[in-house]
Amino acid sequence: MKNKILALLLLTSSFIQAQEALFSGQQVSSPQVHEDHSVTFRLMAPGAESVQVTGDFLPSVKVKTPMGEADGPGKADLEKDEKGIWSFTTEALAPELYNYAFIIDGFKTTDPANPFLIRDVASVMNIFIVPGEQADLYRVQDVPHGTVASRWYDAQDLGFDRKLSIYTPPGYEQSDDEYPVLYLLHGAGGDEEAWLSLGRTAQIMDNLIAEGKAKPMLVVMPNGNVGQDAAPGAGSDGYYTPQFMTPETMNGKYEAQFMDIVDFVEDNYRIKADKANRAIAGLSMGGYHSLQISRFYPNAFDYVGLFSAAIMPREDKSGKGVYADFEETLKAQKDNGYKLYWIAIGESDFLYEANMEYRELLDKIGMPYEYTESEGGHIWRNWRVYLSEFVPLLFQD
Structure with a gap:
């Protein structure tokens, strides 16, 4: 009897603590x-x-x-x-x-x-x-919703499988249609989860598509840190403190292996697999990656977006010369043709001067681009706006 009373007291105490x-x-x-x-x-x-x-x-x-x-x-x-x-x-x-x-x-x-x-x-x-206003794009509205999936692809050049996030538009599963693709890249310290959680990508896409302001498209959000297979806590390294700049960040290896991601998407999803139906964009480090990838693979993307791009010299350890002949390959990209080269940055961003210098280079070589400038600095508030402005410009022909 005493044991039953003790057990009851312990159960009651646990219940009270749980309630508290x-x-x-x-x-x-x-x-x-x-x-x-x-x-x-x-x-x-x-x-x-x-x-x-x-x-x-x-x-x-x-x-x-x-x-x-x-x-x-x-x-x-x-x-x-x-x-x-x-x-x-x-x-x-x-x-x-x-x-x-x-x-x-x-x-x-x-x-x-x-x-x-x-x-x-x-x-x-x-x-x-x-x-209200812009913020309503970030809210879950009563509209058709797309699907967000976590997938693993074989990064052959890096030697291990890596994780990425993929948004498919409303109706993808019920349709036989083929879709264009936006490859959306995060900044330093981010991962394949950043654009979804901080950037509200799924909500923005659902709402823009529902309003008829954007074409239905896939959005592929890879992990841009070549030393990681996935976000901290989501990969083989387990739980550890995330770092702002991971080892081997922005050294050319990510850009060199990027077509492994494109190949995976085109092998596993119903998409339009050509330059006219591919876009690439990113913020900060991801803007730098977008600049370099689109230049290194000039036949891959007709749409390029640089959001507060971290344009700065980096040591190339790709083994493939990703950063070599910078101005000459930009000229080749220009001559090869594209539909949109879009640059956006905040007027108080610490990367503002670097972006102005890059614009001067583009002007010098006669490379067409569109430019938008906003208030504020290197912040997610700007990058969410840039995404919502860039996406409606894609795949309209």
Whole structure:
């Protein structure tokens, strides 16, 4: 009888602890998006001496990164009430997807009341959306939805299988049609998951296609770090701290083996396998990769997009001379012909001058391109906009 009572007590205690764990983050509502687009953040922390919120909805500050000075999120102080609840309400915010975190007595952490998180390199942040205008592209709407799959391909030149993510448009599974393909590349510190989680690619594609602003297409999002087979925690190396610049980053090997990815897609999906129906684009490091891949394989892509491209000299270890004869191969790419060469960057991006110098080179050799300039710096807010502007330009002939 005593054993039964003890077991019952243990079971009851476990149930209470589980209930506490379940509801501990729900003592306050945070973040609360108001009708006027202001947002209130709250945190139950009666023992804390100071609480701040930091996020990209606040005025940016300059921070140092491994690639130079860049825009970073600002901070705002929360105020504590008599119940030990800290709060801060913003001014009206523009429609956008925002990220944030709390700083409690100097310790940065996520919001326990908000279970929605994204990872950017090794930083984990909460997210919320202020609806309307551009931000409605980032929301799941009541429209037909595409499919996102994780696939592994044989990277023959690298000697092991690697992971990529593929978006297929609504109706792909029920159709016999063939589709064009956009190869979409991430930046330094990213992986095959970055454009889906941080870039909202699936939501953007679903909504643009539903609005008739974009052709149905596949979007292939590979891992651009040649030393990885997959994102941290998703590959054979198991769980480890993600790095901003992985070994062998931007050394030519990724560009040299890129046609292994194209071959895999064309062997396994119903696609239009020609230059006129292939596009390649990327942000930062991925913009650099897109520049080099499209130049090195001039018969592969009719559409090229450089989003805040990290245009800088790098040591070539591909063994195939990927970075050799740069200006001459650009001229060959120009002479070979293409339908769109699209460059976009923020006016305060730390790569702005490098992109202006690259434009001067293109002007000198008479290589046609389209250019767009936005506010802000090296941030996902810009890259989501660039994607939503670039995609409607593809495959319209």
